[in-house]
Amino acid sequence: MAVWYALLDGTQEDFVHLKGLFPTSNFAFEEIDGKFALSAPVFSRSNDRDSALDAMSELIAAINTSLRLSVRSYSGVDLNGAVERREDGTVISRVIFAGGVASDDSFGAAAVSIAGSIGRPARSKEERLVSLLGRVPEIAGVAREMTTRPLTWSAMNIVYESAKRLASTKTTPKARSNDHRCLVDRGWISEGQSNSFYYTAKHWRHGFPREPVEAGVVEMQYDDATVLIGGLFWRLVNHLEPE
Numbered sequence: 201m202a203v204w205y206a207l208l209d210g211t212q213e214d215f216v217h218l219k220g221l222f223p224t225s226n227f228a229f230e231e232i233d234g235k236f237a238l239s240a241p242v243f244s245r246s247n248d249r250d251s252a253l254d255a256m257s258e259l260i261a262a263i264n265t266s267l268r269l270s271v272r273s274y275s276g277v278d279l280n281g282a283v284e285r286r287e288d289g290t291v292i293s294r295v296i297f298a299g300g301v302a303s304d305d306s307f308g309a310a311a312v313s314i315a316g317s318i319g320r321p322a323r324s325k326e327e328r329l330v331s332l333l334g335r336v337p338e339i340a341g342v343a344r345e346m347t348t349r350p351l352t353w354s355a356m357n358i359v360y361e362s363a364k365r366l367a368s369t370k371t372t373p374k375a376r377s378n379d380h381r382c383l384v385d386r387g388w389i390s391e392g393q394s395n396s397f398y399y400t401a402k403h404w405r406h407g408f409p410r411e412p413v414e415a416g417v418v419e420m421q422y423d424d425a426t427v428l429i430g431g432l433f434w435r436l437v438n439h440l441e442p443e
Contacts, residue, residue: 202284202292203228204243206256207235210277217271218263221326232283233294249293253282258334265340266329268347269433322443325434332441338362339440346433353404353422356429360397363388363436388435393428396420 205228208215215236219229228239240259246252260279267274281296323331333340342362345355361377367386368379380398384391400420403413413419420428 201244202286203239204246204252204256205230205232205237205239205283205285206243206260206279207232207237207281207283207296208260208277209280210236211275214267214274214277217267217274218277221267221270221324222263222330223327224323225327225330232285235280236277237283249282249284249295252284253295256282259330262330262333263326265333265343265347266326269329269343269430270326325437328441328443329437332437336366336440338366339437342433342436346430351426351429353401353425354406356397356425357401357405359429359433360401363432366436367439383432386435386439388432389428392418393420397425397428400425 210218218238219227226241230237230239238260240255242255242259243252246255256279260277264274264276268276279297281294283291283295284293285291329343333343342359345358348355364379364383365373365376367388368376368382370376370379370382380394383389384394389397395414396418397420399414399417403419
């Protein structure tokens with residue numbers, strides 16, 4: 201049986217994180233042609249070379265996003281090429297991309313299908329996010345906002361509003377958007393944190409002060425806001441994609 205491997209460019213530190221934070225995903229790692237090579241079950245389910253390459257691009261994009269949100273120092277890996285190899289090591293097909301292909305923007309079926317490859321023990325948060333990225337389009341958008349560097353008030357506000365909609369149990373889109381209590385009621389943030397963040401972000405989210413912070417509300421400091429929204433994002437992941 202032939203196996204497809206994605207050939208990746210990246211730092212040794214990033215490869216350590218990739219190997220260590222997806223323990224139940226049935227990834228296989230090799231060194232091929234002097235490159236770090238990753239094989240995943242979804243690659244072998246592809247019907248032809250083009251579909252295998254698409255699956256690689258989608259999965260690496262999701263992995264990059266997940267690890268950037270989990271590991272502050274992670275810079276990302278690029279898809280340099282692909283090799284199809286028999287069990288005896290014979291190479292059947294080889295594709296090399298000049299300059300490599302940055303895999304950062306597209307999530308799809310390959311990301312979703314990682315869930316089918318995962319058994320026990322419980323999945324890591326990085327694995328669950330990869331699965332979620334391909335299954336819930338709005339999460340993919342929220343994750344892109346979270347990878348903004350530096351994280352802006354506008355991006356954090358989008359994450360806050362999206363978390364509110366996705367966590368709400370209200371029955372209509374308008375009601376979910378207006379469900380200002382759901383995050384507090386779930387115990388994800390306090391009422392004071394909710395008010396402080398909401399009015400501070402409203403003040404700063406256009407890149408410069410627009411409206412005065414609501415009277416009686418303590419303005420939230422930027423560093424406190426990044427910690428709050430980062431924690432809120434992972435609570436949302438846990439809610440939508442349990443272990």
